[in-house]
Amino acid sequence: MEFERPHLVSASFDDVIGKRILANRRNWLLAAPIANPAMVTMFDHALDPRPGSPYLWWSGEFVGKYLISAVQDLRMSRDRQLESAVADVVQGLTRHQGTDGYLGPFEGDDRLFGDNWDVWGHYHCVLGLYEWFRYRRDARALDACRRAADHLSTRLSSPGMIEKLRHPAMNLAFSHVAALLHQETGESRYLNLVRLFERAWASVPLGGDYVEKFQTPGSLFAALGPAARWERLHSLQAVGELFRITGEERYRRAFTNAWQGIRAFDRHSTGGFSAIELATGNPFDPRPIETCATVAWMALTVDMLRLTGSCEPADELELSTWNASLGSQSPDGRWWTYNTPMGGIPTTGMGVMSLPPPLNRVPAFEGTRRPSPHDLGFQGRTGAEYLSCCAANGPRALGMLSEWAVMAAADGIVVNFYGPSRFTLLTPTGNQVTIEQRTRYPVQGRVELVVTPARDEAFTVRLRVPSWSTTTTVAVNGASRPGVVPGSYHTVERTWRAGDTVVLELDMRARALIGADPPPGCDPHSGKGAKGRLALYRGPILLAYDERYDRFDVQNLPPMAATSQLTLDESVPAPQDMRMVRVRAQTDAGEVSLGDFASAGMPGTVPGGPDVEGRVFQFGRNDGSVIAQRIRLLADGTIQGHTHPNEASWRRDNDALAFFTSEGRASTRFVWDARENGLIVLRGRFEFDERVVHELREVDLDVEGKWFQFTRADGAIITSLLRLRAGGSIEGHSHPNERSWAQQDGTLVFCDGDGRVTTRFTQTRSQFGRVDHSGPFLPDAGVTHQLRQLDRGVTGKVWQFHRPHTFPIGILLHADGTIESDHPNETFWTMEGDHLVFLDPNRRPTTRFALEKDSDGRMTWKGKFLPDPAITHRLVEWNIDLTWGENSRYISWLPSTATMPRTLLP
Ligand SMILES: [Zn+2]
Known part of the structure; x- marks a missing residue:
């Protein structure tokens, strides 16, 4: 049985997932194009200089990833404000498409064949536009997709041309969207384009050769070695689509083997995927788990679920959503991590990671959560300060709920997601049915589903029975049902009438995953495994120990005893306790408090946005122009220091600060909230002219000592x-x-x-x-x-370090005089008078910098590289704190005295 995406009319969620989806919409999807105008304007080849340049290899992907995630949210929310924002982005992007169909930011020889990921960028743009077409039936978006695909066909089809593409792990991923375009239009030229990429998988060095290599089971690392980067999962999606198009078994076999290989060898205990951006064949690899890679794994898993209709990929999506995904998003929705580590796996003996600074360090034992701009600061550009691969991609992890939470089958509907929610979708005959879930899941195991068809109708409802739920009961209108099997769908066929009620009781007893040695054949640099440690689950929730909630340091947590008892903690939580699940676990040293992995190490958030009352702001536009130099927002709703009928008053409107006209209409809603050097910056679109973005910048008028x-x-x-x-x-x-x-x-x-x-x-x-x-x-x-x-301060911020002929990298200067960088020439720093000096390991000066302020207003240290004075080095501050609060350390691999012969704890 194959499943399909649901014909969704609407979907809404309560509790944690509902709050996170709302935060994602309000604080990222609505705000991101305002805070990062270069997302679109980098495609405007008439601009010189273009915002967002110089380009990253993958710059073209950002707007595509944004569109994919925004349309996913629209399918569920039908939010009109977001729909209008997305329509603007689509219009902006398509307006800048070349007359030849080119849809990237590059110029000249750099287009398609340059040393970059231009075709990968096209993949995301075309997929984003295609999803918008499917949502809104906007023919211009589909036309833009066709023109981009036609352009690639023209440029790549001549003999020898596709072999000229660089970076095949990324650029060949266009095969996926070409397969979707073929299925949409029925046109053979798009299938020919897929075939062109398919041949390149086999013929190009490092092309992947996916169909051949995965005829037999195994890990991605065994098949591809250190070339097993996460981006290849999008080419694997094309393999799955080739099966759907042709029905040929070899595609199905390759696709499912590759999926099972990742599931067995590279999917971590959190439901996250990748280690230093690769499949390394070791699920205990403690190195960074990139958010982009987890998103790609989830997208591949949705396809696996569509293709097989089996319960296992749905269980995987549940695991990834509640743990890796929620754990990657800040609760206020403003940022996602680059790395969402498991924490608790020993790292002794592991070397420095081959990642750009500040990630080029020895992997950490403890888990922490950092906004992606801190780890990926080098990706920020003027006009795109908050964009990075993971910031743009993370929202898809939540958006994919629109594709798998409920699904369509030929004879009915499928329920995969459990949690307080309400879905309205179409039955196979096209009638509406609403499924409302009344439950405290995943805190409690009882789920009540109320099925309300628009009219009495016979169809099947498939209910996922998770593989971890050893004993499950299902009752329909009070009558319990036989044949409920873990790890399968329980099918209820009947004529549904409004108010029919299904009750599931899932088995929430805790279970332990026992840590082990690394699997044979894995990356030898991937650590020594997790022997002597265990991961505890309660339902779909991975449990973690977070230092802020108990007395032990993460290094010295007492071992879980073999006889550990877990008790759900239902006491009233402390005000600062942000955990959705709390559990008391017995150890030899007494009880410890555990909580859900997703909240572990998460900084607190400021509900309702910053406290703006009484503060002094500069009111201006994001082109730098100033409308009013100093305004003050007074408690009575008036705006002191500015007189204009468009800004007659202020108040909070749906969490965002808004200005109102004298007639009481909202004129600007400041949906984007950030900090720059600790001061508040708010941005919002001017409602009466969409081209204008207003800014409020907090002003510190205290000059003494500065x-x-x-x-x-x-x-x-x-x-x-x-x-x-x-x-x-x-x-x-x-x-x-x-x-x-x-x-x-x-x-x-x-x-x-x-x-x-x-x-x-x-x-x-x-x-x-x-x-x-x-x-x-x-x-x-x-x-x-x-x-x-x-500002002469050099510590506590990320610096972009510019050297000739290479991308700027993010470096950190620590208070103890050390530098986190990628070269020994930059080992130590010191101040000599007004100069900042970098030193090599022998403390010989290598660069002597003087302080300047660049035209953007950023602090910039500029200096000659002393061994070769023809070379100038530049440090540019990159200090965006995204309301990032206090952090704490956590582990989810807990120490254990036992080899734990049993996997179920009472
Ligand atoms: Zn990423």
């Missing part, structure tokens, strides 16, 4: 570094016109030796949390003076 560059408006530097000292003196600057500084009626002034004001800094401008002041030099009306605030 460093500034003193210039003229023409850019001429008067003093490169001065400090305004307490008491009015000016350190680092000596001139009769500027003997002292003062504040007069809230305005900064400079005075001469007689106390006469010489410069009045009447204008302020805030960028990255720092304030520049400018104003007239009173003795000469033709001169305007500027004080540009500088």
Whole structure:
């Protein structure tokens, strides 16, 4: 039996998943195009310079990943505001498509055949546009897909051309969407395009040769070695589609073998996939589990479920959703991790990982959660500051619920997801049926489903009976049913009438997965396995120990005894406790408190957005122009310091700060909330002109003790570094016109030796949390003076390190004088006067930097590379904290004294 995506009318979720989907919509899907306009404008080849450049190999993918995830949400929510935002993105993207069909950001020889992932970018753009077409039947989107595919056909079909594509692990993934286009249109040219890629899998070095290599079972690592990168899963999706198109068994065999190989050897205890972006053949590999890779695994698993109609992939999707996915998303929806580690696997003897800084370190024993911009800071660009592969991709993990939570079968419907929710979908005859789930699952095992068809109708309902639920009961309208088998679908065939009720009782007894040695044949660098440790599950929930909720350090957690008892903790949680499941476990040293993996190590969140009342903001646009220099949002809803009928008042509207017109219409909703150097930045689209994005930047007007560059408006530097000292003196600057500084009626002034004001800094401008002041030099009306605030702090932020001929990398300067970088020339740092100096391991200086402020307002250290003064090095600050709060350490592989012969705990 094959399953299909449901004909979904709507889907809504309560409790944790519902809150997370809502947070994803409000704080990412609605906000991301506003906060990252370069997502679309990087495709506008008429712009010079284009925002978002210089490009990453995969820059073209961001908008595609965004569209895929946004349409997934729309299928469930039908949210009109999001629909209009997505329509804008689709329109922007298609407007920039070349007349030849080209749909990427690159130019000239870099197009398609350059040293980049341009065709991979096309894959995501075309898939995103295709999903939009399927949702809205927007013919222009399908036309854009066809033109892009036709362009690739034209460019790649001549003999020898497809072999010229670089990076086949990524670029050959276009095969997947080409197969979908063929099935959509029935046109042979798209099947020919799939065949072209299929031949390249076999003929190109490192093409993958998927169909041949997976005729026999085994791990991806055994088949592909260190080339087993996660991106290949999207080519494997094409193998599955080739089976659907041709019915040829060899495709089915290759697809299912590859899926089973990942399931057995590379799917981690969290439901996450990959280690340092690869399949390494070791499910206990403690190295980073990339969010993108888990998303690709889930997409492949949805296809496995469609193809086989078997329960196992649905169990996998449940595991990945509740653990790896929710554990990768911040609860406020603003960011996703790059790495969502299991935590608790010993890493002794493991070497430094071959990943870009700051990830090029020895793998950690303990788990922590960090926003992807911290680990992937090197992917940020002007106009796309918050984008990275994982930030754009993570939302798909939630969006895929629209594809698998309920599904369509030829004779009825399939229920895979359990949890408080309500689905309305179509039966095979096209009538609506609503399934409402009343349950506290996954805290409790009882699930009540109320089935309400639009009219009495005979069809089957397949209920997933999870493989872990050893004893399950099913009752329909109170009558219990025989033949309920774990790891299968229980099929109920009847004429359904409104109010029919199905009750499942799932077996929530805890069970343990026992850690073991690494499987034979795995990557020899993947660690020594997890022997002596165990992973505990309760239902679909992986349990974890988080330091913030109990007294033990993660290094010294007492072992779980063989006779461990687990008790569900239903006491009232402490206010700061954000766990959805709490359990008390017995150890030899007494009880310890465990919770769900997804909340482990997660920073707290600020519900309802930042506290803005009474703060001073600069009100402007995201092109840098200032509308009002200083406004204050007063408690009575008025806006002080700005008078305009479009912004007559403010209040909170659905969690977001909004401005209202004098007639009471919302004029701007500030849906994007971030921090820059600790100060609030809010962004929102102006409702009356979609091209305008408004910004509110918190302004810190306290100047005492701060460093500034003193210039003229023409850019001429008067003093490169001065400090305004307490008491009015000016350190680092000596001139009769500027003997002292003062504040007069809230305005900064400079005075001469007689106390006469010489410069009045009447204008302020805030960028990255720092304030520049400018104003007239009173003795000469033709001169305007500027004080540009500088920040000499180098620790506690991610720096982009620019060297010639290579991508900038993210590096960290630690307070102890060490540098996290990728080269020994950058081992230590020190300050020499006003200069920042990098040192090699022998503490010889390698680069001496001076501080500047670039045209974007970022702190920039620029210096000559001392061994070769022709080379200039540049450090650019990249300090986006995304309301990232306190972190804590956790482990999910718990120590155990027992070899644990039994897998069920009472
Ligand atoms: Zn990623």
